[in-house]
Amino acid sequence: MxxxxxxxxxxxxxxxxxxxxxxxxxxxxxxxxxxxxxxxxxxxxxxxxxxxxxxxxxxxxxxxxxxxxxxxxxxxxxxxxxxxxxxxxxxxxxVMFRDDKSYPYLAITMNDEVPRAFITRGKRRKGVKYFGPFAQVWAIKDTLDLLLKAFPMRTCTAGVYRRAERSGRPCLLGYIDKCAAPCVGQISKDDHRDLARSISDFMSGNTGRFISHRQKEMANAAAELDYERAASLRDEISALQKVLDKSAVVLSVSADCDIFALVTEELEASVQVFHVRQGRIRGQRGWIIERSDDHTPAELTTDYLRQAYSGLDADAIPKEILVDTLPADLDSLEAWLSEQRGSRVTVRVPERGEKKAALETVAKNAKEALIQHKLKRSSDLTTRSQALKEIQEHLDLPEAPLRIECIDISHTQGSNVVASLVVFEDGMAKKRDYRHFAIHGEAAADDTASMYDVVSRRFSRYLEQMTSEEPDERFGYRPSLLVVDGAGPQVAAATRALNDLGIIDISVVGLAKRLEEIWVPDDPFPVILPRNSEGLFLMQRLRDEAHRFAITYHRSKRAKAMTSSVLDDIPGLGESRRTALLRHFGSVKKVRAATAEEICEVKGIGPSLAAKIIAALAD
Missing domain, CATH: 3.40.1440.10 (GIY-YIG endonuclease)
Structure with a gap:
């Protein structure tokens, strides 16, 4: 090297x-x-x-x-x-962002002599206008079908168009009025280009004039008793209105902007964007990135904005771009975007109002996209098998870790110490086997003592179940691999606990969160899995699930401790009455604000006890 x-x-x-x-x-x-x-x-x-x-x-x-x-x-x-x-x-x-899926676009070949409208997922080409992306291909097909009722422009391929020119007969779309048939001269090429411009303007958000113009023409046709023409215009208005109805309204003002949100985790990040034109969502797109820890959210924002707007036509870049984190090199990025658009472009973080609410919606979509990406990745059998194989090979395990258990310790400055145990079987969470532990006394002195205590308690139950006539399968299974949240000291404590119980056939490792290092017993150097490996992804998901489960239990313990410290010492207020009191009012704060008569409404509490409660809470 x-x-x-x-x-x-x-x-x-x-x-x-x-x-x-x-x-x-x-x-x-x-x-x-x-x-x-x-x-x-x-x-x-x-x-x-x-x-x-x-x-x-x-x-x-x-x-x-x-x-x-x-x-x-x-x-x-x-x-x-x-x-x-x-x-x-x-x-x-x-760092390179990749689309979290392949999105379809509506494309119009404005660079052609006779422009064509079609649906595409391919790379952008110069001279072609793109609208979208659409979430589903059927949505864009419906939209195009409705637009052709009002703007019957060409959608056929070059081969079909040339064949119609040679034969002098239009294709089926020309006969059913879904195409104005420029191939056989039913419309001039200039008029056909006007149809293409009209679709482009309508999809860009300039919708009002097309509907209002047809409404006036329909009224004039009806006044002249030309009911056939009026009915045709009515159908066109209805088609255009349906296209508008398919675009969700996010802003009451007719704003043109793109709204981006970024959600980051240790190994991956998700970006979503809503393309808003005239206050309506005209497209939505997302990216997933394999994240490097040395890239800040501001740097990632610069990267995805540059990727999103590279190679676009000037009119595809809005004058306002809303983000949740200002990009690094904001001034140079705005100057580059302004140069691409040909006029001033601003990048800012909305602080209040509709745009702030719209940004929160985009952020929810980014978070959901990351969840779906992880679920898709973890639910794939081939991927899970690869992850287990990688873990076995990198950690030199005697067998593939089909059952993995992970322990995490959680506390607040040494108080309310708890632990969680989560279980993954065949790479999938087995939530019915999750357990949590409350830790007291000397075992709560530090993380290593707590780890020793939890491992001892969990695997003491395992040894008991081995000789039980009616074993409890929750503790009766032996994991192939025990993962602890932490580095060398935590691994040593867990290994010592197993050795003291005489268990030598369970592998123990620790996963340190800062650098995603895997620590094995009696080795001063950690094992580093490739950042894009499925094995590391599974280990991280296991550790994060244990941390989530521990935090949830710790918060419930802390909340109970905070309430019990106030109400426990009131004479006559036992556990059942205390529970009923808190269930009735919802919190100690509301109990403190209640009158004696309101407290007496709680079952089991009379005037004398209510007076004691008020006196105790008034101190």
Whole structure:
């Protein structure tokens, strides 16, 4: 592995201006592309003390064996050049968002002599206008079918169009009035292009004039007793209205904006965007990213905005972009977007009102998309099998860990100490086997003592069930792998507890959250699984589930402790009456605000006890 000091450029040779740099590996492949306002400061940071670098960054500089840079005049040029090189070289250490699914678009080939409307999922082409993306392909098919009733433009392929030209007969769509048939001269090419422009304007949000114009024409046709024409216009108005009804209204004002939200977790992040035109959602799109911890939300925001608007036509970029986190290099990003659009573009975080509420809705969609992505990933049998195989191989286990148990300790500065135990079988959560433990006395002294106590209690029950005539299957199964939340000390405590019980056939590891390191007994160095491995994904999901379950139990214990500390010492107020009192009022605060008569409404509490309660809570 190359040593960074062998290819570090002399500090004085690095310019202090803005620019873009590339790290290359020994085979001259570009492995990372970055930009900087000051190239000297940025590049020197890569050659600092390796212990101060993020693991991913450290791996990158040790994989590379050369670095080169290109000076540019402005930060906007650096932003553009960096993105050009990222797309050209696809560097392995750069963050790249990928669509969480393939979205269909409505496309109109305005660059053709006779424009065509069609549905596509392919790459964008110059001169073609795109509308969407739509969540479902059937939704865009319905929309196009309705639009053709009002704007009967061509949808056929080039081959069908040329065949109709040669034969002098239109295709079926021309006979059923779904196409104006420019192929046989039923409409001029200029008039047909006007139809294409009309669909484009309507889908861009300029809807009012098309409906109002037809309403006036329908009234005139009816006045002239041309009922056939009036009926045709009525059907066109109805079709256009249905297209509008399919677009949900999110803003009462006729605003044009794109609304982005970012949801991040340790290994992945999710982005969703709503394309709002004239106050209506005209499209929705999402991305999933395999996240690197050294990228902040602000840096991720810069990355996804740049990816979202690269290669788009000017009219596809709105004048206002709403985000939940301001991007890094905000000024240069706004300048680049404004240059792409040809007019001023602002990026901001909405603070109140409808736009803030719309942003919260987008954030909910981003969170749901990440949940669905994880569920899809975890429910796939092949993926789960691969994850278990990777864990077995990397941890050198004697068998595939078909049953994994994970223990997590939770407390508040040493008080209300609790633990959770969650179970995964065949890579899936088995919630009926989840258990929690309350920890008291010397066992609550620190995390290692708590871990020893919980492991001892859980596997003492396991040994009891082995000799029981009616075993409890909740504790009667032996896990192939025991995972504890923590590093070496927690692993040592769990291993000691098993050894003291005489159990030697259960493997123990610890998962440290900060760097996702896996610690094994009696090894000073952790095992590092690849960040994109299914095995690490399963281990992280297991640990996160144990943490969630522990936190839930800890909060309930803490809430009970807070209420009991106030009500426990009241003479005559036993546990059942205390429970009834809290169930009736909902909280101690509301009990304190109640009158004696209101307290007496609680079953089992009379005037004398009500007076004692009021006196105790008044102190």
């Amino acid at each position: 190359p040593e960074p000091s062998t290819y570090r450029p002399a500090t004085g040779s690095i310019p202090t201006s803005a620019g873009v740099y590339k790290f290359r590996d020994p085979d001259r492949r570009v492995i990372y592309v970055g930009k900087a306002k000051n190239l000297r400061n940025r590049l020197n940071s890569y050659f600092a003390n390796p212990a101060q670098l993020h693991p991913r960054t450290s791996t990158m500089v040790h994989t590379a064996n050369s670095v080169e840079w290109t000076v540019v005049d402005t930060e906007v040029e650096a932003l553009q050049l960096e993105w050009t090189w990222i797309n050209e070289f696809n560097p392995r250490f750069n």
